[in-house]
Each structure stands twice: as structure tokens, then as C-alpha cells.
Amino acid sequence: MLALDISGLEMRFPGIDTPVLSIPRLHVPAGAQLAITGASGSGKSTLVNAVTGLETTTAGSVSWGGTDIARLSAGKRDAFRAAHIGLVMQDFHLFPGLSAFENVVLPVRLARRLTQIDRERALGLLETTGIARASQAIETLSRGEMQRVAVARALLSNPGVIVADEPTASLDRRTGDEVAELIVRLARQDGATLVVVTHDPVFRERLDRHITLEGGRIVEHSAEAWAA
């Protein structure tokens, strides 16, 4: 598990005068769970892209466990993300033509040779996430099952951090609640720090702290989310 420390973060885009994101300070302790809410266009995805290193920051530092990823080269940021951050996205990002199992192990297989331990962990995670047939073709799974496979994939390398961007937004209420419960439970079990963008107040209440963004700034936060 890794703590997140943001300081003086700014994200600007060409042609826009004001920063689309401006966060003077934010601290999330190692193993804590942060929900990010806010209206459309408030900067949630931009913040996710900054904390995962998917996008280059304009100014400030984004530090995970003391490593400031804003200072890393693009290649080193990618390597840091692969080693430490499990990502779950709204639209799953799964590969058709592969089975559930093959989807879970794909990122590891692309990085290195798959070991027996990887295979066993992948099968164990599929079982934990409620996927009965690991060999089932991914495109034949229900949407809820697909997101469960994406959760298993995010957890395979035992990351210190899990970042989920609206992971239940394209699921129905009941399925979404089940996936939310699963993400929170597995993050806690693995001791991973969890950051979730969600519009869902029920999901937000499952996490131990939250911030609300408006116009790229933190306008409201729970007592535990130290932000100034």
C-alpha cells in the first residue's frame, strides 16, 4: 500500500486560460479509500489521469509512497503504473477473442513470462470475483461479469494502489452495488490504497473519505480527507 501526496498540482490544456485542475494539497494515507465526486467536466478524469501518470502534469508533485511520478519520464511513469497501480475503467477495456483467464493475465504476459504462481493467483481471483468458468470467451459474459474480470485483472500483480474511474456507471443498480462491494472488500483485503471516481452516493459511503470537485478545485471534503 502506498500513500498519495499531492502538492501544488495544476493541469492546463492549450487554448484554455485557467487550469482545468488545481489542487494545492491532498493527502491520502496508505491503505485509505478515497471517493472523488463532482459534476460532469469538474476535473475527475483529469485528476485520475494525473494520479495514474496517464497524462503529464503542468505543475506540482504527485507522490505515491515518496515517488513523485510527475518528475518521471513517460517510460518510467508507465513502468511505475504497471508495477504499482491496478486500473479499473468504466468501459472495462477487455480484449474480445480472449477468455476471462487470458484477459486477467494479459498485462503480466505482455511484461514478462507468466509463472505458475501468476496462473494460480489469476484463477483464485476469478473464483473470488465470482467468475465460474475461467475459459469462457469474454464477449459472452454479462456486463457485471466483465467488470469482475477487470477487477481481477487489476489485482493480479498485487498493486499497492487501485484506481477505479466510474467502475459501476455502466452497470445496473444491483450489479453495480455488487461490484462496488467487491472492489472495496478486495482492496481492503490486499491492503491497497483505493481511489474511486463515482457519481453513486451509495458507493461513496462505502469509502472512508471523499472529495468533491468543481471547476477543477476541491470544494468540499470529508473530515478525514485532508485537503487545503
Ligand SMILES: Nc1ncnc2c1ncn2[C@@H]1O[C@H](COP(=O)(O)OP(=O)(O)OP(=O)(O)O)[C@@H](O)[C@H]1O
Ligand atoms: N485534452 C484536453 N484538452 C482540452 N481540454 C480538456 C482536455 N481534457 C479535459 N479537458 C477539459 O477539462 C475539464 C475537465 O474534464 P474531465 O474529463 O476531467 O471532467 P470529468 O469531471 O471527468 O467529467 P465527466 O464526469 O463528464 O467524465 C473539461 O472542461 C474538459 O473539457
